[in-house]
Amino acid sequence: MTSNSAITQVLETDIWVKATWEEFLAFADDSAWEKGKFYYYQKHMMVEISPVGPLHGHQNSIISNVVIFFAKLRNIRIVQFTNTSFRKTGIGEFQPDLAYYIGSDLRVPPDDSNSPVNLNEYDPPNLVIEIGASSFNDDLGSKRLLYEDAGISEYWVERANTREVFAFAINGGGSGRIQESRVLPGLEIQLVEEALNRSQTQDDGEINPWLIQTFSQG
Known part of the structure; x- marks a missing residue:
């Protein structure tokens, strides 16, 4: 399982973090993160939240x-x-x-x-x-x-x-x-x-x- 600290890190620094598909969906389908850009590849997730x-x-x-x-x-x-x-x-x-x-x-x-x-x-x-x-x-x-x-x-x-x-x-x-x-x-x-x-x-x-x-x- 991906730790809460790791998920927090990926959200703060836009890096790839190991995650299950279910963990990824918990963020990708959460309206609280609707301004993020979501990527999932080879059991890793990344969320880009930099302002445009x-x-x-x-x-x-x-x-x-x-x-x-x-x-x-x-x-x-x-x-x-x-x-x-x-x-x-x-x-x-x-x-x-x-x-x-x-x-x-x-x-x-x-x-x-x-x-x-x-x-x-x-x-x-x-x-x-x-x-x-x-x-x-x-x-x-x-x-x-x-x-x-x-x-x-x-x-x-x-x-x-x-x-x-x-x-x-x-x-x-x-x-x-x-x-x-x-x-x-x-x-x-x-x-x-x-x-x-x-x-x-x-x-x-x-x-x-x-x-x-x-x-x-x-």
Whole structure:
């Protein structure tokens, strides 16, 4: 059993702590922790409870616009989920900043429930994105392993402080760096970084028309 002191530690310091599935659910399904982001992997749990400020929030919206505009202008079917929990009962759970179902052959969960997406019933998203500053090392480490095992096709990590994007294609339980998206063919990762860097001197009313023009020319 996980001790109360260990659970307190994970809540205070955002670290992975050994826990049973039942112990994890006691926190994940408790409305008192509804602002936390919950992860469970290989019998360990982590809860991220750091406050989300404008750096994270704005960069989240910029990346979202890049993905949505690109898919729209290339006629690619896409469904976006923000801060949504995905759960495989008894095995694992993850709650990325952004998650996407891309293409027409996936079992996409309907938006008629506020419970975690049941991955025994629906497919996992094929693109997930984490935006991190203090969590960056974990985003590249344990979370990357979690997403490799979860059946995700592509994983992006954005280092919020430097606006760098690290993209990985996942295949056969392993992952490797890519410079162009596989699930959104033609979308270069460098362009995602350029959009993020433009936000330092331009507002959304300038960035979004640039994105549309750029994608329309491709």
